[in-house]
Amino acid sequence: MKYDAQDCLLTAEYQLTPTIFDFRLKNDELASITRPGQFVHILIPGKTLRRPISVCDVENGEIRIVFEIRGEGTAVLAKCKTGSIINVIAPLGNGFETDKSVKTAFIGGGIGVPPMLYSAKNGGTGSVVINGFRDKSAVILSDDFRKTGLEVIETTDNGSYGIHGFVTDPLREIIAGMDRICACGPTPMLRNIAAIADEFNKPCFVSLEQRMACGIGACLGCAVAVKDGNGGIKYSHVCKDGPVFNSKEVEWNG
Ligand SMILES: Cc1cc2nc3c(=O)[nH]c(=O)nc-3n(C[C@H](O)[C@H](O)[C@H](O)COP(=O)(O)OP(=O)(O)OC[C@H]3O[C@@H](n4cnc5c(N)ncnc54)[C@H](O)[C@@H]3O)c2cc1C
Numbered sequence: 001m002k003y004d005a006q007d008c009l010l011t012a013e014y015q016l017t018p019t020i021f022d023f024r025l026k027n028d029e030l031a032s033i034t035r036p037g038q039f040v041h042i043l044i045p046g047k048t049l050r051r052p053i054s055v056c057d058v059e060n061g062e063i064r065i066v067f068e069i070r071g072e073g074t075a076v077l078a079k080c081k082t083g084s085i086i087n088v089i090a091p092l093g094n095g096f097e098t099d100k101s102v103k104t105a106f107i108g109g110g111i112g113v114p115p116m117l118y119s120a121k122n123g124g125t126g127s128v129v130i131n132g133f134r135d136k137s138a139v140i141l142s143d144d145f146r147k148t149g150l151e152v153i154e155t156t157d158n159g160s161y162g163i164h165g166f167v168t169d170p171l172r173e174i175i176a177g178m179d180r181i182c183a184c185g186p187t188p189m190l191r192n193i194a195a196i197a198d199e200f201n202k203p204c205f206v207s208l209e210q211r212m213a214c215g216i217g218a219c220l221g222c223a224v225a226v227k228d229g230n231g232g233i234k235y236s237h238v239c240k241d242g243p244v245f246n247s248k249e250v251e252w253n254g
């Protein structure tokens with residue numbers, strides 16, 4: 001596996017909400033080998049450490065990323081304009097397995113919604129998307145998910161858009177008809193989804209977030225506790241062994 005940094009051309013940038021941005025990064029070679037659920041590690045001008053952002057979609061030789069301003073790094077990135085060169089190490093991580101014959105519940109929560117788009121585009125017939133947001137002002141990518149042709153269910157915590165409640169409510173209603181679950185979002189949401197998957201005996205894969213430094217398994221910066229199979233725990237790298245893990249492996253209390 002080579003981890004060369006490569007330049008991408010920022011061909012378009014859109015603002016989806018006051019704090020969420022949608023960038024298209026042109027690099028035919030990288031786009032051709034990028035799989036759903038992987039991430040790009042972005043060099044931010046003036047910052048030593050790169051910032052990891054998930055692949056939202058891949059189309060026409062472009063990797064699409066959708067990110068929220070959280071701190072200084074993402075604020076600098078959000079200021080980049082069309083024509084800028086964005087340096088990335090990519091594609092990184094294992095990603096979600098895709099199989100057109102598998103009916104999957106694709107679940108995203110908040111800024112965990114974008115990584116599910118490319119996965120959903122590769123989902124089997126009868127798969128269902130469930131996206132959850134804080135409120136109506138935080139809703140993103142509705143049309144993009146509908147274009148996949150899959151059933152799309154949206155929830156908001158306060159009921160200002162879609163179904164009032166959490167993604168786990170509609171999940172309970174559809175899970176019996178699903179072969180597996182793939183999810184990305186806040187840890188409490190993933191923990192609850194994993195518990196429901198266990199209850200219904202369905203395979204469940206979750207994309208975890210951890211602060212990262214190198215992004216390639218060399219620094220131990222992104223360690224996460226996982227079960228070692230003998231009743232104990234061990235540590236895995238989110239960047240290299242993940243970010244997608246079988247939910248049964250994750251030590252949710254770790
Ligand atoms: C594999 C992976 C994929 C990701 N995909 C996306 C994505 O598609 N879209 C998106 O908006 N964000 C994504 N993130 C989170 C993103 O990397 C962080 O928001 C970003 O690094 C923050 O950088 P900053 O310089 O703006 O903030 P900093 O100044 O570094 O931090 C600001 C705040 O963000 C928190 N933070 C920093 N890094 C992370 C992190 N990795 N996870 C959770 N909180 C963090 C800090 O604790 C702090 O509160 C992803 C993270 C990982 C590990």
Ligand code: FES
Pocket residue numbers: 211212213214215216217218219220221222223237238239240
């Ligand atoms: S970020 Fe360095 S090992 Fe994962």
